[in-house]
Amino acid sequence: MARQLLEMGKEIKMLGIFDTYAGSSATGMEKVKEKIVRQLKKGPFIAKLFLDNPMQTLSYQLKISKRKLKPVFLKTKKLTKRFSPIKERFTKAMNLLIENIS
Structure with missing residues (x-):
């Protein structure tokens, strides 16, 4: 983006981008499905944490x-x-x- 602006003859002091989550337009069961999929993606991460430190992970x-x-x-x-x-x-x-466990 900066290169394109420079090619257009613009002076750039700083280029920043705000990346935000716009959310979903899903409703009803589709929204429930999205939440379930989002939680399932956390499974491997939580499993690794559990293997490294079971007490702290379970407590959290x-x-x-x-x-x-x-x-x-x-x-x-x-x-x-x-x-x-x-x-x-x-x-x-x-x-x-x-x-x-303890």
């Missing part, structure tokens, strides 16, 4: 999972009551897993 993943799931559980009291047993089982399972 549990913390992140709780943070991301909390708004879902708290949206309405109905959802909270409905998913509370699942949340409790998930937390117990993750805590047991962490205890057994």
